[in-house]
Amino acid sequence: MINAVGRDIPEEILKITGKEIFQGNHYKDGYTYKMDGPMTHVVMDGRESKLVPSIADVLVKCGIRDGMTISFHHHFREGDYVVQMVMDEIHKMGIKDLTICASSLGKAQNGIVPYIEDGTITNIQSSGVRGKIGEAISAGKLKGLAIMRSHGGRVRAIESGETRIDIAFIGTPTCDDYGNCRGIGGKSDCGVLSYAIVDADHADKVVAITDMLKPYPNFPAHISETKVDYVVVVDKVGDPSKIATGAAKPTTDMRKLMMADYCTQFLIHTPYFKEGFSYQTGVGGASIASTVSLAKVMQERNIHMGFGVGGMSKPMCDLLVNGQVGCLLDTQDFDLDAVEDVKELKHFRISAGEYCDPYNKGAIVNKLDFVILGALEVDTHFNVNVVVGSNGVITGAQGGHPDTAACAKCSIIIAPLLQGRIPAVCTDVTTVTTPGESVDVVVTDYGIAINPARQDLIDCMKDVDLPFKTIEELRDIAYRISGKPERVQFSDRVVGIIEARDGTVMDVVRQTKPFEFS
Amino acid sequence: MKNPNMKRLRRTMMFLNAQKPGLIKDPYIYKPDSIMLDLEDAVAENQKDAARFSLYHALKEIDYHGVERVIRINGLDTPYWQEDIRCAVAGGCDAIRIPKTESALDIHLVEEKVLAAEKEFGRPEGSTLLMAAIESARGVMKALDICDASERLFGIALSGGDYTKDLQTHITGTGIELMGARQNLIIAARAAGKQCFDKVYTNLNDTEGFRKDVETIHLMGFDGKSIINPRQIRIVHEIFTPSQKDIAFSEKVVKEIDSKKAQGIGVFTVDGKMIDIAFYDGAKRTIELAKASGVYKGEL
Numbered sequence: 001m002i003n004a005v006g007r008d009i010p011e012e013i014l015k016i017t018g019k020e021i022f023q024g025n026h027y028k029d030g031y032t033y034k035m036d037g038p039m040t041h042v043v044m045d046g047r048e049s050k051l052v053p054s055i056a057d058v059l060v061k062c063g064i065r066d067g068m069t070i071s072f073h074h075h076f077r078e079g080d081y082v083v084q085m086v087m088d089e090i091h092k093m094g095i096k097d098l099t100i101c102a103s104s105l106g107k108a109q110n111g112i113v114p115y116i117e118d119g120t121i122t123n124i125q126s127s128g129v130r131g132k133i134g135e136a137i138s139a140g141k142l143k144g145l146a147i148m149r150s151h152g153g154r155v156r157a158i159e160s161g162e163t164r165i166d167i168a169f170i171g172t173p174t175c176d177d178y179g180n181c182r183g184i185g186g187k188s189d190c191g192v193l194s195y196a197i198v199d200a201d202h203a204d205k206v207v208a209i210t211d212m213l214k215p216y217p218n219f220p221a222h223i224s225e226t227k228v229d230y231v232v233v234v235d236k237v238g239d240p241s242k243i244a245t246g247a248a249k250p251t252t253d254m255r256k257l258m259m260a261d262y263c264t265q266f267l268i269h270t271p272y273f274k275e276g277f278s279y280q281t282g283v284g285g286a287s288i289a290s291t292v293s294l295a296k297v298m299q300e301r302n303i304h305m306g307f308g309v310g311g312m313s314k315p316m317c318d319l320l321v322n323g324q325v326g327c328l329l330d331t332q333d334f335d336l337d338a339v340e341d342v343k344e345l346k347h348f349r350i351s352a353g354e355y356c357d358p359y360n361k362g363a364i365v366n367k368l369d370f371v372i373l374g375a376l377e378v379d380t381h382f383n384v385n386v387v388v389g390s391n392g393v394i395t396g397a398q399g400g401h402p403d404t405a406a407c408a409k410c411s412i413i414i415a416p417l418l419q420g421r422i423p424a425v426c427t428d429v430t431t432v433t434t435p436g437e438s439v440d441v442v443v444t445d446y447g448i449a450i451n452p453a454r455q456d457l458i459d460c461m462k463d464v465d466l467p468f469k470t471i472e473e474l475r476d477i478a479y480r481i482s483g484k485p486e487r488v489q490f491s492d493r494v495v496g497i498i499e500a501r502d503g504t505v506m507d508v509v510r511q512t513k514p515f516e517f518s
Numbered sequence: 519m520k521n522p523n524m525k526r527l528r529r530t531m532m533f534l535n536a537q538k539p540g541l542i543k544d545p546y547i548y549k550p551d552s553i554m555l556d557l558e559d560a561v562a563e564n565q566k567d568a569a570r571f572s573l574y575h576a577l578k579e580i581d582y583h584g585v586e587r588v589i590r591i592n593g594l595d596t597p598y599w600q601e602d603i604r605c606a607v608a609g610g611c612d613a614i615r616i617p618k619t620e621s622a623l624d625i626h627l628v629e630e631k632v633l634a635a636e637k638e639f640g641r642p643e644g645s646t647l648l649m650a651a652i653e654s655a656r657g658v659m660k661a662l663d664i665c666d667a668s669e670r671l672f673g674i675a676l677s678g679g680d681y682t683k684d685l686q687t688h689i690t691g692t693g694i695e696l697m698g699a700r701q702n703l704i705i706a707a708r709a710a711g712k713q714c715f716d717k718v719y720t721n722l723n724d725t726e727g728f729r730k731d732v733e734t735i736h737l738m739g740f741d742g743k744s745i746i747n748p749r750q751i752r753i754v755h756e757i758f759t760p761s762q763k764d765i766a767f768s769e770k771v772v773k774e775i776d777s778k779k780a781q782g783i784g785v786f787t788v789d790g791k792m793i794d795i796a797f798y799d800g801a802k803r804t805i806e807l808a809k810a811s812g813v814y815k816g817e818l
Contacts, residue, residue, distance in 0.1 A: 252722070252749065254548060254747065254748035254749050255547075255748075257749070258547070258548065258748075445544075445547055446544075446547060481543060481544070
């Protein structure tokens with residue numbers, strides 16, 4: 001069946017998953033449902049200890065068995081040890097056929113690939129997959145399907161009961177013996193535990209894993225004891241040097257600075273750039289440079305940001321320090337400055353649900369004016385791909401991309417026209433991960449294209465001195481330089497689905513195969 | 519016929535290694551006035567042929583959107599320069615930069631080979647311009663001869679590193695070691711009606727030092743500066759582009775002189791300043807520079 005972004009979704013995939021095809025961003029607007037809740041093991045006896053001596057013991061206590069769904073968060077980023085240590089124990093027990101539901105998976109989890117190959121793990125749900133796991137899925141090694149869904153989409157899947165988590169493993173920098181978790185105060189601080197909150201709220205069993213046991217009460221708790229069944233103390237939950245590093249140096253790459261400048265100039269000429277505007281950006285060089293150049297204009301014009309939201313890094317925290325933003329609403333900390341800054345009064349922790357869940361009574365992204373996002377590819381329909389690389393291998397993550405792009409009043413994609421020798425602007429993206437209806441502007445080093453659906457923005461920019469082009473012109477420039485790329489060749493087998501934030505199917509990812517020369 | 523590009527705007531002339539496809543594929547996006555595709559110092563001895571190959575195809579295939587394409591060839595004391603010229607002319611470059619120029623003879627030698635290459639590859643005769651880099655005390659002393667040596671030669675450029683070595687000093691950052699050469703070169707260039715360009719500034723992180731350096735050479739009369747990174751373009755263009763205040767004043771001066779001349783008035787005031795015909799050329803030059811820089815919207 002052809003969906004709203006023109007992708008042909010195989011009937012058998014819709015049948016297996018029980019899903020519908022993507023029918024536009026607002027298809028489920030106003031939908032009413034009963035939120036799913038966890039099985040709760042009541043503890044009324046204060047003498048009962050939640051401390052369990054080891055991962056192996058806690059697995060037994062939780063009743064781990066074949067076919068269960070277990071969950072993890074990705075706040076320890078590239079430094080995470082928790083997924084590996086839990087999976088190693090599960091593997092030793094000979095458990096098979098597990099579904100991993102993680103907020104993201106990356107290189108830190110490369111070590112679980114053998115467990116995919118031997119059938120310990122047969123299904124993966126994540127916001128995307130980097131590293132060896134992505135390669136394994138693309139090579140067809142996962143027995144079931146990989147479901148790639150946005151951060152908001154993950155919360156939706158859990159809250160709606162589509163994904164039922166049997167055991168949630170929550171790595172936490174600090175915890176007391178009764179399960180109060182905090183993202184700070186330990187030796188592996190990650191600042192916030194935003195993505196794990198939905199797991200704590202909805203999983204049948206919740207296990208806190210820490211390397212720093214604090215005296216009771218470890219308050220104010222970021223995840224409350226009321227949600228936690230067991231606490232396990234381990235030597236190390238992660239490698240601090242890979243969890244939060246020093247802030248990235250501001251880029252000196254003129255190409256990125258130029259794109260940042262275009263982005264800022266565009267942004268300040270929209271009607272949304274006014275006192276109290278809201279803003280989100282990523283951590284790419286050009287995105288960070290955009291924040292820096294925007295801060296200068298804000299200062300010159302005495303305009304203040306109302307709130308900044310999403311993943312935080314030093315340039316956003318600097319806005320708070322300099323009194324240029326009312327508050328920061330933080331879902332993830334990308335550097336040590338952000339981990340430190342989250343202790344500030346106006347730097348608030350929020351859950352992934354508050355951030356971008358499409359299935360609650362209104363998330364923060366609904367109030368967002370601007371979002372600046374990256375892309376691996378953008379096509380002439382403004383569809384964006386952030387998951388599948390130019391070689392057809394799963395290599396990235398949607399994260400909050402589809403959620404923020406869908407909701408922000410002005411969604412700006414910033415990407416160099418050529419990623420190495422591969423055109424970033426093309427006729428059809430390899431895989432659609434964010435639909436074109438969510439994308440308003442594409443900023444490249446060769447020019448800026450406004451989505452024709454946004455005639456209002458086109459009108460605003462009539463007298464603005466920026467290199468405006470149509471998206472087709474940008475594609476043609478790219479093709480002129482690199483040549484028109486051959487499409488990646490895939491086999492027929494579907495190895496993963498790209499889920500829209502409302503749970504419908506945006507696209508499928510197929511198994512890769514060696515290129516056949518015709 | 520005189521080449522129409524002799525006097526074109528050359529505020530920024532950006533060096534790029536001709537062997538690096540990533541660098542030479544699209545430098546026009548940064549909007550320098552000229553790029554200088556280097557076959558000389560940036561290219562290792564055993565890579566000269568590969569660099570020529572890459573250069574030739576870049577010149578043939580890439581639309582540089584009007585940015586002038588100057589090729590820095592290898593020195594006349596090397597075995598490479600003649601083939602460099604053939605490659606550059608075959609590709610259809612706009613100009614050739616001759617390194618280590620010390621005499622009019624150097625220009626004549628290059629000119630002869632350029633003409634031969636233009637004939638060989640069917641390029642219009644005279645379409646390839648020349649510029650000379652002055653890199654020694656002897657070159658500085660011969661600057662006027664060099665400027666006068668060819669109708670193809672649009673300008674001369676100071677190359678600071680080799681020059682200061684020859685002077686037995688070094689780049690100090692104060693500019694004191696370059697004073698004589700800079701003065702001599704700009705005077706020689708102006709005497710011959712040619713353009714003059716300053717040396718590169720290599721400390722990319724010292725933005726303030728770079729700005730001061732550019733302000734100095736701008737006041738000295740230079741037409742532009744050799745640069746090594748696109749980050750330097752904006753600063754040079756800011757300094758070399760007339761301000762709106764200067765443009766407005768020059769516009770008034772030109773218009774007033776034109777109208778007063780018709781009325782037989784020689785001296786008058788504009789915005790409280792005494793003006794006579796001596797101001798005319800300067801004001802015209804400001805308007806021309808503003809036009810070339812794309813910041814003049816008037817009708818002159």
